[in-house]
Structure formats: structure tokens, C-alpha cells
Amino acid sequence: MAWIADTYAALSPGHLDAIACVTGKPVTEGGIHGRKEATGRGLAYALAEACSYPEDMAALGLSTGLDGKRVVVQGIGNVGYHAAKFCREGGARIIAIAAPEGAILDPGGLAEDEVVEFRTRTGSMLGFPGAASMPRGADVLEIDCDVLIPAALENQLTADNAPRINARIIVEGANGPTTPEADEIFRSKGTLVIPDLYANAGGVVVSYFEWLKNLSHVRFGGLQRRHQAARDLRLLHAIERATGQTFTAGEQASIVAPPDELSIVNAALEDTMASAYQGIRDARQQQPEVEDLRTAAFLIAINKVARAYVELGVFP
Numbered sequence: 001m002a003w004i005a006d007t008y009a010a011l012s013p014g015h016l017d018a019i020a021c022v023t024g025k026p027v028t029e030g031g032i033h034g035r036k037e038a039t040g041r042g043l044a045y046a047l048a049e050a051c052s053y054p055e056d057m058a059a060l061g062l063s064t065g066l067d068g069k070r071v072v073v074q075g076i077g078n079v080g081y082h083a084a085k086f087c088r089e090g091g092a093r094i095i096a097i098a099a100p101e102g103a104i105l106d107p108g109g110l111a112e113d114e115v116v117e118f119r120t121r122t123g124s125m126l127g128f129p130g131a132a133s134m135p136r137g138a139d140v141l142e143i144d145c146d147v148l149i150p151a152a153l154e155n156q157l158t159a160d161n162a163p164r165i166n167a168r169i170i171v172e173g174a175n176g177p178t179t180p181e182a183d184e185i186f187r188s189k190g191t192l193v194i195p196d197l198y199a200n201a202g203g204v205v206v207s208y209f210e211w212l213k214n215l216s217h218v219r220f221g222g223l224q225r226r227h228q229a230a231r232d233l234r235l236l237h238a239i240e241r242a243t244g245q246t247f248t249a250g251e252q253a254s255i256v257a258p259p260d261e262l263s264i265v266n267a268a269l270e271d272t273m274a275s276a277y278q279g280i281r282d283a284r285q286q287q288p289e290v291e292d293l294r295t296a297a298f299l300i301a302i303n304k305v306a307r308a309y310v311e312l313g314v315f316p
Helices: 002-011 038-050 054-060 078-089 112-122 137-142 180-189 202-216 225-243 249-256 261-286 293-312
Strands: 070-074 093-099 102-105 132-134 147-150 169-171 192-194
Touching: 038 078, 038 147, 038 169, 038 192, 038 202, 038 261, 070 078, 070 137, 078 093, 078 112, 078 147, 093 112, 093 137, 102 137, 132 137, 192 293, 202 261, 225 249, 261 293
Parallel strands: 070 093, 070 147, 147 169, 169 192
Antiparallel strands: 093 102, 102 132
């Protein structure tokens, strides 16, 4: 993407915001920290938010939170790898991973880093130590689990295999992994499908943050870092004087250290994914005719466009 920005700048001399013409650039060329893993991280944030509602989880026979959730991931590319990584770090257990050559299964849990290292070294996941190998990767979609993350190809969940899908929650990491016929089956089964148009939007969200950074010409947190650190240090000293207790150097450093760009980006992504899910969930709950989150998400999007047309007076 850097060459696109450079070419645009060369063809648009004097255009101050030329670097903002495209996103996904290297960090050294105006890009932003956290963009590569943003889609997978966004999936984990979406799942964590969905699992935070006790009544929704009770309806699925699950506890709240990611802790202990059995997760199956189809795909070990950028999206699948990072989705597995951040779900595992959030307390979930990755029990199976599928790739083009097949799938591996370990009810005790898989570490995505070790799987990728083994696959890179041997050319295949099959034979990963301690895991059962499944030559037909599609079979992994049907094993009993709490969460299924199809993060590879479209049309993976169909009318043929949907009746045999045992996941309570499906988080769509790929674009269009579920066919309309499968969607209908999942609705009848009570499966919670977190749709792709929301769930895998983390990459686009962070690309937007990159665009904002480029337009402002300042990295996130760059202007206020020292001011914030000095303010927090004064607050710590005030607490020490009031309590007679002294913070250790390590405690002081961890509290006073201002957030870096990656921390700001991740926090903003989490907030965006959480608030968006809340809106989709509310739309579904407030309108009985809306049967699932996918319909609710489309309804919100269409209403936003319609409202803009009405308020802007766009004709027709």
C-alpha cells in the first residue's frame, strides 16, 4: 500500500493529506500499529461482548465470559490465527483448527503459535504432537463445541451440514461463510450467529483509525503523552503524602506510563466492537419480527442510509 500512497502523492503535488489516500500501509510509511491483527482481534472482542450477557448465555446453556469456552477455528491464516490467539488469551480453549490439508483436534487445547511453527516446519498441521488428525478439514465444523469460527472460505455452512453443526455460537470471520439456507436452520436450532458484516469488521475499523491518524498528521497519544505522565505522577505523589505509603519504582512506572499507539488502537477497537454489538442486540430485542443478529445488523445499516437521505433532502 505504501507505493500507492507514494504514487498518489507524486501525482498530487501540494496535497497535504495525500498519505491518507489508502490504508494498510507499513507503520514506517504512515500506517498504524495493530492493523495486521485487527480483524482477528475484532472477532475476539465481538465474541467476548456476546458472551457478557447472562440471559443470552443461559439460553444457550453456557456461562458468561470467554473463560473455558471450547472454540473451533476454520482457517489458520491472518484472521484465523489472530482470532485463535486472542480468544485463547481471553480464557477460551482452542480445541480444533482446520486448514486446507485437514484439521487437528485436541480437547485439552491447542496453542496457535506452536501449530503455526509446526506447520511451517513440516508443511502440514497433520501429525501435530498430542493432537488427533482429521484428513478432511470440513469434518471439524461438526464436532461438539461452544464456539465455531469459520475464518477461511465462503459457503462453508450449508443446508447439508447445518443440521449437524453442534456449536452454540458461530462467529463469522470469513465473508459469507453461511448460506441463507443454513442461516434458517440455525435460527430454528437457536444457534447464535454473529454475522460477518459486523464480526469481521475489525480490520476496516482500524483502517479508519489509520485514516484519522493520517489526516491529523500526529500519532495517537503523541501530543499528550508527557502531559498525562506528569499529571499521573503528581497524583501518585499526592496519594503517597495522604496515606504515608510509598509506591515501588515498578508500581510507579506501570501506573504513570502513558498508553502507546497500539494500546489506544486496541482500546478504541474494543469499544467500537462492543458498542456496535449492543446496538445490534438492542435492535433484535426491541423488534419481535427481527429473528436474528444478521437481520438486526442489516436493519440498522439500511435505516442509517434512509435517515441520511431524509435528513439531507436527497432526491429521489
